[in-house]
Amino acid sequence: MYRNAKNVGYYMIGKGALAQLGDLLTTRREAQDGPAVFFLDHYFEGKGLADRLPVENQDMVLYVDTTEEPTTDSVDGYTARAKEFLGGKMPCALLAFGGGSTLDTCKCVGNLLTNPGKAEDYQGWELVKHPAPYKIAVPTLSGTGSETSRTGIICNEAKNLKLGMNSDYTMFDQVLLDPDLTASVPRNQYFYTGIDTYMHCFESLSGSYRNVVVDSLAEKAIDICKRVFLSDDMMSDENRELMMIASFLGGMAAGFVGVVHPVSAGLSMVLHMPHGLANCHALSVLEDIYPTEYRDFMAMIERQGIDLPKGICQGLSDAQYTALYEASIVHEKPLINRLGPDFKKILTKDNVIGRFKNM
Amino acid sequence: MYRNAKNVGYYMIGKGALAQLGDLLTTRREAQDGPAVFFLDHYFEGKGLADRLPVENQDMVLYVDTTEEPTTDSVDGYTARAKEFLGGKMPCALLAFGGGSTLDTCKCVGNLLTNPGKAEDYQGWELVKHPAPYKIAVPTLSGTGSETSRTGIICNEAKNLKLGMNSDYTMFDQVLLDPDLTASVPRNQYFYTGIDTYMHCFESLSGSYRNVVVDSLAEKAIDICKRVFLSDDMMSDENRELMMIASFLGGMAAGFVGVVHPVSAGLSMVLHMPHGLANCHALSVLEDIYPTEYRDFMAMIERQGIDLPKGICQGLSDAQYTALYEASIVHEKPLINRLGPDFKKILTKDNVIGRFKNM
Numbered sequence: 001m002y003r004n005a006k007n008v009g010y011y012m013i014g015k016g017a018l019a020q021l022g023d024l025l026t027t028r029r030e031a032q033d034g035p036a037v038f039f040l041d042h043y044f045e046g047k048g049l050a051d052r053l054p055v056e057n058q059d060m061v062l063y064v065d066t067t068e069e070p071t072t073d074s075v076d077g078y079t080a081r082a083k084e085f086l087g088g089k090m091p092c093a094l095l096a097f098g099g100g101s102t103l104d105t106c107k108c109v110g111n112l113l114t115n116p117g118k119a120e121d122y123q124g125w126e127l128v129k130h131p132a133p134y135k136i137a138v139p140t141l142s143g144t145g146s147e148t149s150r151t152g153i154i155c156n157e158a159k160n161l162k163l164g165m166n167s168d169y170t171m172f173d174q175v176l177l178d179p180d181l182t183a184s185v186p187r188n189q190y191f192y193t194g195i196d197t198y199m200h201c202f203e204s205l206s207g208s209y210r211n212v213v214v215d216s217l218a219e220k221a222i223d224i225c226k227r228v229f230l231s232d233d234m235m236s237d238e239n240r241e242l243m244m245i246a247s248f249l250g251g252m253a254a255g256f257v258g259v260v261h262p263v264s265a266g267l268s269m270v271l272h273m274p275h276g277l278a279n280c281h282a283l284s285v286l287e288d289i290y291p292t293e294y295r296d297f298m299a300m301i302e303r304q305g306i307d308l309p310k311g312i313c314q315g316l317s318d319a320q321y322t323a324l325y326e327a328s329i330v331h332e333k334p335l336i337n338r339l340g341p342d343f344k345k346i347l348t349k350d351n352v353i354g355r356f357k358n359m
Numbered sequence: 360m361y362r363n364a365k366n367v368g369y370y371m372i373g374k375g376a377l378a379q380l381g382d383l384l385t386t387r388r389e390a391q392d393g394p395a396v397f398f399l400d401h402y403f404e405g406k407g408l409a410d411r412l413p414v415e416n417q418d419m420v421l422y423v424d425t426t427e428e429p430t431t432d433s434v435d436g437y438t439a440r441a442k443e444f445l446g447g448k449m450p451c452a453l454l455a456f457g458g459g460s461t462l463d464t465c466k467c468v469g470n471l472l473t474n475p476g477k478a479e480d481y482q483g484w485e486l487v488k489h490p491a492p493y494k495i496a497v498p499t500l501s502g503t504g505s506e507t508s509r510t511g512i513i514c515n516e517a518k519n520l521k522l523g524m525n526s527d528y529t530m531f532d533q534v535l536l537d538p539d540l541t542a543s544v545p546r547n548q549y550f551y552t553g554i555d556t557y558m559h560c561f562e563s564l565s566g567s568y569r570n571v572v573v574d575s576l577a578e579k580a581i582d583i584c585k586r587v588f589l590s591d592d593m594m595s596d597e598n599r600e601l602m603m604i605a606s607f608l609g610g611m612a613a614g615f616v617g618v619v620h621p622v623s624a625g626l627s628m629v630l631h632m633p634h635g636l637a638n639c640h641a642l643s644v645l646e647d648i649y650p651t652e653y654r655d656f657m658a659m660i661e662r663q664g665i666d667l668p669k670g671i672c673q674g675l676s677d678a679q680y681t682a683l684y685e686a687s688i689v690h691e692k693p694l695i696n697r698l699g700p701d702f703k704k705i706l707t708k709d710n711v712i713g714r715f716k717n718m
Contacts, residue, residue, distance in 0.1 A: 001379070002371050002376050004369050004370075004379075004383070005369060005371065005372075006368065007367055007369070007370070008366055009365065009368070010363050010365050011363075011364050011366070011572070012362070012363045012364065013361065013364075013570060013571065013572055014361040017361050024363065211372060211373070212372065212600050212601060212603075212604050213372055213604055216579055216583065216604050217579075219579070220575055241571050242571060244571075245572055249575065
């Protein structure tokens with residue numbers, strides 16, 4: 001059985017493309033009665049982004065707190081607020097402006113507007129039964145690939161589990177890529193986010209669950225990441241546009257990761273660390289498993305002058321180390337993808353905790 | 360203004376994937392009452408392909424004569440037959456099995472089932488006003504990219520013009536890629552068709568109308584073509600699967616070609632030559648304009664042992680040479696893309712006719 005892979009419906013790309021968002025939204029307002037709901041990274045609060053957007057009187061602007069990664073609780077909270085605002089109406093569109101946390105929040109809330117229950121009911125594969133409202137993604141950070149992937153990733157604190165809502169219904173219908181939006185991102189954050197594409201693509205390519213489409217897209221995304229991060233300035237106009245493409249292609253190639261993402265998930269669950277930064281720390285202790293990629297990554301960090309603080313897991317309690325181990329090792333599918341079914345012989349509890357202590 | 364680019368809705372790929380077509384079609388039959396219309400390359404008549412397809416009693420099987428490229432007349436003819444069969448009903452799906460000619464015929468007939476008038480009324484950009492019926496592409500040849508492109512190319516004999524119906528509505532909703540289907544293609548035809556992807560992608564990359572998404576996809580498609588056509592056997596299982604991807608990505612990157620396609624269009628219009636073969640002849644006399652690609656192409660031809668007959672334009676009448684020149688030079692947009700607005704200073708009538716005589 002082969003999977004029938006869905007593509008994002010439409011994409012628009014170019015410097016200044018944000019100016020065309022009004023036209024895209026007008027088409028939606030004509031197709032479906034109901035307000036638009038704008039999800040904005042809380043970073044934009046008071047920064048005037050909302051004033052540049054085609055927000056109308058009946059619409060809702062929801063600021064998403066991205067201090068920590070989205071959780072089942074935070075998604076349930078935003079869903080309740082959106083439902084209260086909508087008062088039983090369906091929105092003409094949901095629009096997300098931000099990085100992966102904001103985009104994933106929008107994707108998950110979308111599913112919960114048309115499907116009963118709570119966020120945690122849909123963590124897994126093909127659990128969403130009804131199509132979500134029309135969704136538009138406007139990434140203001142490049143690298144998570146959330147704009148083209150079929151998953152909205154959320155942390156479940158009670159279950160110590162980071163897992164996505166994997167469904168075709170989770171995907172955006174329209175993506176708008178405007179490289180102007182990433183011009184003011186702090187350099188470290190730009191790197192941590194962008195390198196996520198590199199990470200999930202090389203993990204996909206070095207695993208055993210593969211297909212030629214995903215391989216081709218992943219190879220291209222990796223080429224672009226290397227070109228950008230080994231250049232003199234990863235944030236030149238041209239490179240910011242290229243990173244939007246790498247993220248876009250990488251999202252289409254997302255699916256089967258390897259060891260980086262489970263270790264990264266541990267850091268996100270236990271230390272509430274943002275995904276991109278957590279990936280960087282994870283790869284920094286996986287030289288034995290990904291030697292080539294480790295070397296390239298270190299060269300990129302140096303070339304771009306990126307800070308990667310040391311000692312982030314020093315002085316934790318035994319319970320915290322155990323939680324880090326458990327929140328990583330639970331991701332059997334990606335670990336088997338890279339290391340085979342006997343992965344626990346390599347990644348013993350001591351081995352994994354040792355790696356965290358070396359970060 | 361940036362174009363809002365549409366993607367093919369869904370794609371499925373893998374050896375033997377054809378067995379899943381019935382499931383895909385069942386979903387359509389449930390969604391929309393009405394028969395399915397199967398467009399099959401006439402090559403499959405009597406070869407048992409139709410018996411392997413999920414054809415039901417109420418459905419129509421239409422064999423498409425691909426001896427010559429699709430024309431406005433042939434498309435009008437198939438449209439009339441389909442309309443008569445449907446008797447006012449809408450089909451639940453149109454399905455196309457073949458190479459570019461069959462796929463493009465299906466795309467154009469689809470547009471004419473929901474839009475009034477004749478095929479020639481829609482040759483151009485954004486002329487189709489109403490969405491076509493749901494369409495499924497099952498390529499049995501790789502390289503035209505028709506399965507993912509937004510154009511259905513047809514020859515207009517009366518106007519001596521080869522031009523597509525360029526529209527989002529022209530695109531397929533579902534693509535099914537099964538490399539088993541290209542296993543029995545004759546080697547020369549496999550090459551002529553496959554190389555079309557290489558041609559339109561390098562033309563796109565060496566032009567002046569560009570964007571980074573199209574560039575990335577075109578670069579990847581070219582990489583794959585080189586890998587396949589410079590390998591020992593372009594038709595190994597792995598390579599046939601890769602060519603399906605190259606075609607798929609190349610179709611997404613299609614748009615702005617250069618000098619090869621106008622010269623090729625001349626051969627198709629005047630000598631009724633199939634598109635892929637016509638491209639090969641075109642590049643064979645464009646070494647001055649595409650030196651690197653010419654060299655690579657010659658190496659591929661030699662490596663795969665492909666026949667490219669010489670002297671195909673010998674002994675034509677003056678009127679035929681003039682027709683060849685005119686059917687090429689009319690394509691101003693691609694010629695400007697490669698050579699700039701003064702392209703007629705290079706491609707004088709004598710120069711162009713001289714190239715045809717050298718084929």
